[in-house]
Amino acid sequence: MASPKAYSFVLVGVGGQGTLLASNILAEVGLAAGFDVKKSEVHGMAQRGGSVLSHVRWDAERVYSPIVGMGEADLLLSFEKMEALRFAEFLKPGGTAIVNDMAVVPITVSSGSAVYPGDEHLRRVFEALRAELVMVPGERLAQEAGNVKAANVVLLGAISRLLPLPEATWWECLSQRVPKKYLDLNRVAFASGRAAVAPTPAATPA
């Protein structure tokens, strides 16, 4: 992990997977932890089954650009396997990719005009970047927590393990964003995502 004073995240997925909610929470967590934050995404045509790309930046002093440059993300959080490949160039060499073990098959594949890439490509691409690749079974863990739709919260749990913030900060922001009746379910989902990732030395709370 780079300087603990600044983090650049790129979140990718497919419309409808909860990528935008996850990036909202990530921005709010950064603000609650005392960082200046910015978040950027594009709405519109992308919502009709297209790729979704969202940028989040934290800086202990000040964030200027809301967009992360190519090769400048410390962390790539992908809600879908092929989208991790598509946007891999955002990750800086030596960064970390957290990838949901989930394929959303696009119409170009289901109609037989293209082939969905195999998992070996993920390993190959992130090895070439000297990046750490962490696969998280988001949907399975969410299902075990009680609702498959909580996969985005599982992934937030996973990313939380790599960042030097108290778990309570995450939970405070999360609990304001999820409906009250699903609080317990989301707590389990977040914890299971957190448990699915080995902590990095840099992630010990200060």
Added chain:
Amino acid sequence: MKRVLSGNEAIARGAWEAGVHLAAAYPGTPSTEILEELSRFPHVYCEWSTNEKVAVDVAVGAAYAGRRALAAMKHVGLNVAADSFFYASFTGAEAGLVLVSADDPAMHSSQNEQDNRRFAQFARVPCLEPADSQECKDFTIAAFDLSERFDAPVMLRTTTRTNHSSGPVELGERADRAPRRDKFPRDTAKYVMIPANARKRHPLVEQRARDVAAWAEKSPLNRIEWRDRAVGVITAGVAYQYAREVMPAASVLKLGLVYPIPEQLVRAFVAGVSRLIVLEELDPVIEEQVRMLGIACEGKSIFPLCGELDPSVVRQAAAAAGLAVDHAPVEVAALPKPELPARPPVLCAGCPHRGVFQLLSKKKVPVTGDIGCYTLGLLPPLSAIHTCGCMGAGIGVAHGAARAGIGERMVAVIGDSTFYHTGLPALANVAYNQANVLVVILDNRTTAMTGHQANPGTGITLGHQDTRVIELEPLVRALGIEHVATVDSYDVDGLEKTYKELMSHDQPAVLVARRECALLPEIRKQWVPLEVVEEKCTGCGICFRIGCPAILKSEELDAKSGKPLALIDPDQCTGCEVCSQLCPHDAIPTRDQMRLAEERQPASCSTPVSGGN
């Protein structure tokens, strides 16, 4: 208290804190959320107007009446509203009038790229450009004050990146403002723009621009940040963020007011730096104003004219021009990736437009399209749309081709919201000038593309009040169009039969294809996924040709043909039954057929069980 707000949320907050009384808009990415957010605040009347021109007139009316008013639109919305924008500049108003223009560099969701600071300059309207969410709020408030100070409409120009980026914003309270007028003004010299009056207004408008420029010399909206004097960058909006990120050592003149620019402040900055750079997205609007002062500078000779800037683009261009940058441009190594399948936007599973496009594709007719989800009907395998220009264009284009004597029958397709927006005058033209055009109104009972906003056909207002539904059929008949028919968009045979009937007359005709968008919350509750009966499917592929994302190719192959069978994704299928109706082998039972089969099955099972007991 600080909260993370998007630029759009911050604009709404700023308008509310500024005491706005009325806001009007037509939905359009990236501006839509401004009114959606503002409508949640108390004490503000908010509406979806039928189009942007109407929205600006509505805001003008409120401002003439002495109430602060705001109109919001995407960049191309101002093309529609341009006429109103210009007269409003000439008349001014009795209270603050702010127009938000949300430009879309890179055309994330637009048909063309344009820099609406040009419109501000063109109409002599002061233009503010915020650089982040906090400024979106602060500048909205400043825009109302500026508008009242100079008796001018003020443009708040944003870009997709500021509208849809979020950052911390300090919240304030609403300054409740008494209306500045009890009665509507009768000041005809100011508000009746007959030539004799307008001629007197024009010099005042030009003087006003000079007055604003003079005021801008001391305004905190503009500021010089002195750092290293070797390079000075004049910049505004989100480009300021890229300047600070990429050239952290450079001195910066940050313009909050990008038109008109303050001459003395610019000269003071220029005198203090060795090399002068202008960094701005899209057009050289600031650069040209600086050059008009007789000052040499570099701008578009370094940075791109087209598309959106970002730190990588700015760094690459700045480094190539020999400017000091924070670090060398990142060389993105070619990664060992396979060719990745595209994930194009597609018509959703259950989209009511699919049946219409299936028909038009089969008929091989020329189809002029319009702006909305249904523009996606151009994609293969349907490939059913042949033009799309701007809101409301399709009907006029079809009429022109027909009247010019093209040998084919022209079909125009247009969504319900787009029809009320600008389709209506075009259809009146068809009725008046009698072209034999078939206009298909794709009525999905919402404004779907921008996220399900209400429109005159929905019977609901932006404020969730019930209102009159403006029914399409009587409206169209009232224009004098005789051949009008309505069909359920999911009824494949009905569509074809009606199409043939309407096309049999050599006259204007309107087909209303009606069915709610499948993604509306109350419709989602009614989804029932269909299934393919494997024994009946032959892998003929007819259902693959309607481009439904819920219909997949199975790994099972047909024994005879060796072709893959169809498989329906139960998570995506809504049960629209368009595929059921097209399947020549009855391999996809309808909901009714499924229900009947289910009712029969338990009956036949239960008999031996009860008999056994």
